[in-house]
Amino acid sequence: MTALPAKTAKKLGLAIDLDTCVGCHACVINCKEWNTSNYGVPLSDVNAYGAAPVGTFLNRVHTFEAKSEGCNAQTVHFPKSCLHCEDAPCVTVCPTGASYKRSEDGIVLVNEDKCMGCGLCAWACPYGARELDQLAGVMKKCTLCIDRIYNENIPEIDRVPACVRTCPAGARHFGDFADPDSNVSKLSAERGGIALMEAQGTRPVNRYLPPRPKTDITGEGKIAVSAPALAPGIPEPGGFLGWLDKALEKL
Amino acid sequence: MPAFDQPALDTSPKVSDEIRKTTCYMCACRCGINVHMQNGKVKYIEGNRDHPVNKGVLCAKGSAGIMQHYAPSRLKAPMKRVGERGEGKFEEITWDEAFGIAESWLRPIRETNPEKLAFFTGRDQSQSLTSWWAQAFGTPNYAAHGGFCSVNMAAAGIYTMGGAFWEFGAPDWERSKLFMIFGVAEDHDSNPIKIGIGKLKANGAKIIGVNPIRTGYNAVADEWVGITPGTDGLFILALIHELFKAGKIDLDYLSRYTNAPFLVNGDEKSPEHGLFLRDGDGKPQVLDRATGKPVAFDKKGIKADMAGTWRHAGATHRPVLQLMAEKYLSPDHAPEKVAETCGIAVDQIKRIAAELAHVAFEEEIVIDQPWTDWKGEKHAQMIGRPVTFHAMRGISAHSNGFQTCRALHVLQILLGSVEVPGGFRFKPPYPKPVEAHPKPHAGVNPGAALNGPHLGFVRGPEDLLLKEDGSPSRIDKAFTWENPMSSHGLMHMVISNAHAGDPYKIDTLFMYMANMSWNSSMNTGEVMKMLTDKDASGDYVIPRIIYSDAYSSEMVAFADLILPDTTYLERHDCISLLDRPICEADAAADSIRWPVVEPDRDVRGFQSALIQLGSRLGLPGMVNKDGSAKFADYADYIQNHERRPGVGPLAGFRGPDGTGKGRGAPNPNQIQAYIDNGGFWVDHIPEGSAFFKPWNADYQDWAVSRGIYDAPQPYVFSLYVETMQKFRLAAEGHGDHQPPEHLREQLKTAMDPLPVWWPPFEGTLVDTAEYPYHALTQRPMAMYHSWGTQNAWLRQLHGANPLFVSGEISESHGFKPGDWARVTSHHGEITVPVVRMDALNGKTMWTWNAIGKRAGAWALQEDAIEAKRGFLMNYLINELLPERGDGMRWSNSDPITGQAAWFDLRVKIANIGPKPDGISLPQHLAQQSPVGKGPKNVAYGEDF
Amino acid sequence: MHPAPSVIIFTALSGLGFGMMFFLGFGLPMVTGWGAFWYYLTAYALAVGGLLASTLHLGNPKNAIHAFSQWRTSWLSREGVAAVITLLVTAIHAIGLIFLAERFQIVGWISGALALATVFTTSKIYNQLKTVPRWNMPLTPILFLTYALAGGALLTGQITTAAVLLLVLTGLQVAVWQMGDKAFGAAGHNIATATGLGNLGKVRLLEGPHSSPNYLLTEMVYVVGRKHAMKLRAIASVTLGLVPAAILLVLPFNPALAAFAVLSHFIGLFAARWLFFAEAEHVVGLYYDKR
């Protein structure tokens, strides 16, 4: 049903740490691997071995570069999947009722039995989090691994999204943003987690933890001085032996 | 309609019928995987949480294993070539026929002249088997790919401290507070490094990335040092200069655990010049601070005096530390002097030195863990210096790589941060001193085995592999005066030497798992010509080529006989302590692969095929007395072969009852025990033994009990490598073993027993005004060399590779988005698409490695993006340097180890504007696909 | 946005069809029998043809039936419902005119109003999308309505009304183009807000997440050359209203000329509608550094 729930009991989502993401695409492929044979129809790959393959993915990693005048440039790897928005425009535009936001945990899903593949929800999403599967013609998006996180056939420790479990650097954190004491709420508070394109009014649940400041990039374009250069401990080059002798004596 | 009629969802669907635990082989990192099976098909692969390597995580490649396992490019049966080499026309044959052909080629060689076989292996992990086989065959011409990969790192580490960064050890990720990573894009420890970086980040440690390119690990580093390629040695020596100047070195550590106090002969005229003063037992001498007299370095209770000198037999002997101080305190090593060459600000060098010193000495870690050293001295605590380094090919794939890698290991030792809490720690079977490694062997006897292992560590000129006439014993010219310490061989020289018949002609080239006609060769265009070149009588110059691959790669098209391997999910494998194991700093570990899926084609695990071929040839160790085969297949070998009594390929579950650790008789249920244990075996090092391993008596005893050593092997680190001085002495005319005249000067400079720096060769031989820029490659984390391309999922990520050029180059050449470039080296030219990148050393351009493909390969459509737009940098790199004016072409390698200097490449670039056809150059005629082409679409998962 | 023929045909034709139904509903022109038949046939052909074309855009048309269910929230659903009701109510009116020679006036008025409402719902499908600032302007529904009215007037032979509306439409379209050109910037979205990395400096895409195309790129990141767009705008502004209005106002009525006026309007309409999609930039392009 495409009306949004007035309030969801939980706000499940991801905190993605841009300071730690090394851009390895592990989350991209493990997501594909899990989801192609679980929730809904497979995530197809058209022209898979041809000139320009076009496959459906629920998670993609972009690489950006940022540079201020006179400073070193910085590279940032930027994973992007559905942000499970509180005011999800993709849900309200859906004519069939296929798109919906779950009232218990806020997960935004597509019910493939109803989806007619009109694509409007993908148009409504500012973040490019929805892709229409080219073979099946139904809309695909991140399910927050709904078939993992509650799955009683999976050991408890593994009841997290596939992308979170696989991320080698530990850059992806899963939890409940409605609970201020959850891991993700705390991380986001500590690190100043940000929401993407707030002006769109979507109120994303997912948060991005921004890169920490770099020693080699400062406002003046100079290297920050976090420790002064070493004071010569030895009076002059010729004095090394004398210093050595004294130092050895102290051992 | 009710407001929220959500569909009912089954949130607990069945995941799979069964989980089979084995080892990933989408790359050489060897992570543990849980393979979920449903209806007999692979449904999902995830990381094994219990596994020592990956602890549950899985990279992109590992997660794409399904697409590799079911790839349409898989070879289906043995094949013999029916067209011309390079065309890709084959006929499928039976295994019996294939073995028959191989036997008919190899038997006569073995009986007459075993050196006519060159057997080289690539990305495999069974070097303990393949080297054993080659030794039994009797050819001296065996090596794996280490020579073009990272022998500089491995050899420098082993000669310096009995183990290198890389696979032999790892930073103490839990405790380290400052981590510097040099020249790494991905490395073999793919997942462990990422897990480690995650831990450092979580602990608030600082990461400094030294790399001309700021991507991947360097992108998340807290500080980036965008160094000029090939100058790391200079930078590191400047850090050492600063530390010496400030007296920030760990004297206690140096005096106990290194050869810093060893007395060195200072008499320049003496044949002993630069060698250690030794006592009657051959033990190096140090000055005893109490008596002022020389004593054996390992005498219990002495304090070495590194400030004194000793005159003996007319020569002044000085401790190594004094030689170092003299060398590195020189103003030539001052930050001010090197900053410009390195492209690093003086301030940054100084501050990094200060931070290293600060963390090492002011943030020291103390663990209340008593331990006893090998001399019997007791220590109440373990003191740690939480500074760590890691480095890989960025510093090693240069012609000054060995000495640069030495410099970095030396820096870490000076800070006292090896094998201490928070520092760099070895993984068993390391630490392992040079003395515990074999020397190289090349003694050939027709019809019999080689006189010893092929590869090893020379201790002096007498160990070089030269024939009576001084010519190289090996086809790759390893262990000669040109590259005396080439411990891994020089695989990149094999095809060109065999083609040139220099040092001699061979008959059969046998290769395994190496795409040598394509991305693993320098000079790709020429190498393809060498492989197809014919002599006057119309025969191929390299007469016969046998190759084992699992997929329809570029190299397949150039072979005469193909032995098709299985995929990694279909065979037995053994990740052995005898080879490149998967140990942790806290534990010994090894693992297996086993057929979690049975092959549905007429293919065989190559190791099984090799053993079967060996027994057909009657090779020693592979047949019983009655001539029957000793091992049915690889699984049989893994379980029953003994390298030394009680020590075999797998260390776990040994002995008839399966309780033996490291030692014990073969166990007929060993493989099953591994399977039941999740595919691996771990044995934790007792707590008091986990640090100071080279000197820790408890560790040494534990290692002996596990079969890692047969007797304790304590040793001290070699800041000063005496072996190298022996080569220098030879170059100066001392001793019986004399180098050819033209190599004397090179040996004198290169074989410095203390780390030095010289500019990369290519840059000194080309006109740098004409070729002002550096061109590099990096491994994409989501692709493994050429394998990734056949993978329907991975090829969507990196199907084409742009050339990233620095902002500086971009501006000076007016590159706009969409422009293409012509890039030219002294040797070749490519035409490629360009992208601007600012987080890049100004004089540098780079691309992803091994993305470009030959049309027709890998069962892709011929217009695949990889073939049309993708490209290889390798066309620009030559295995030989430009002419020096001495009439000779020197090899483009490190003069010590022969490591291929991939990253010395110098280029110029021209903006050619947009290229409307979007096709990169050069292009090659398509090869035919012996396995057909992949299907149009894939929708994996339909069956579940 | 990808200027897919299905959506261009859908919006253009259904707008014309419902525009005609508006006038017919209000008895303009007042026709019965065969005359009414031909008018209504044209209107239905256009409206239904347009709607059918829109289903070509569906990946999974077998579920299209569900599209009527979400009228509470979804403009696309409302459009479907409104279209069906309009077609039904209009049918009653048409049956009266054609077969009974009788005009159910109230029904006619309702059908006319519904026709306009339907066009409004169509416009809202696009107008509601904050992700496409060029569409997310108050003028979008007015533009769609004006298109429908002008086209409807033209096709129902309301010469003067048509001429005036066509001129208004031309002015409006030109104004919308101009305002549209500023809309993306005015909405305040850029690569810095999209990534949240603006504090680090000027942000650029270094490497996309995939080297091959994907759905997002082909569907939403259509880049049209500026020169090409300007040419089309010029053609559209002349053919859309100026030429037909001139013919209607200046030249004496002549069926061939009328047909030419209609043809000219069609050319303008399709050019403008192609531009409506092709020039519309979706904010997702920011993640690909393509705008």
Ligand SMILES: Nc1nc2c(c(=O)[nH]1)N[C@H]1C(S)=C(S)[C@@H](COP(=O)(O)OP(=O)(O)OC[C@H]3O[C@@H](n4cnc5c(=O)[nH]c(N)nc54)[C@H](O)[C@@H]3O)O[C@H]1N2
């Ligand atoms: N995903 C993936 N993993 C792999 C592989 C793969 O193909 N794909 N291959 C495996 C193999 S065989 C190997 S050998 C390892 C290699 O692993 P790496 O050592 O990480 O090798 P490269 O990707 O070649 O990266 C070399 C790095 O050195 C930098 N560099 C080049 N020149 C210099 C220099 O002069 N100074 C400094 N400081 N940096 C420099 C380059 O910018 C680049 O970042 O990776 C292994 N792991």
Ligand SMILES: Nc1nc2c(c(=O)[nH]1)N[C@H]1C(S)=C(S)[C@@H](COP(=O)(O)OP(=O)(O)OC[C@H]3O[C@@H](n4cnc5c(=O)[nH]c(N)nc54)[C@H](O)[C@@H]3O)O[C@H]1N2
């Ligand atoms: N420009 C440039 N070139 C480089 C480098 C660089 O940094 N820059 N790096 C160099 C380095 S360090 C290396 S290690 C080389 C690596 O280069 P290669 O050793 O050539 O590595 P791959 O391309 O992976 O080729 C290995 C072959 O093994 C096959 N294979 C895969 N799986 C199996 C299997 O299970 N069984 C068998 N039998 N075969 C299999 C693959 O199909 C492929 O043909 O590249 C080198 N080339």
Ligand code: SF4
């Ligand atoms: S797996 Fe983790 S580190 Fe790798 S790209 Fe995804 S978020 Fe980044």
Ligand code: SF4
């Ligand atoms: S990110 Fe996009 S798809 Fe996900 S809830 Fe928000 S608007 Fe919908």
Ligand code: SF4
């Ligand atoms: S594509 Fe499917 S989910 Fe999306 S709006 Fe259309 S019907 Fe709804």
Ligand code: SF4
């Ligand atoms: S939560 Fe699941 S579906 Fe969503 S991106 Fe991660 S793996 Fe993919």
Ligand code: SF4
């Ligand atoms: S790093 Fe990736 S590909 Fe390599 S073994 Fe581990 S999971 Fe497999």
Ligand SMILES: [Mo]
């Ligand atoms: Mo390598």
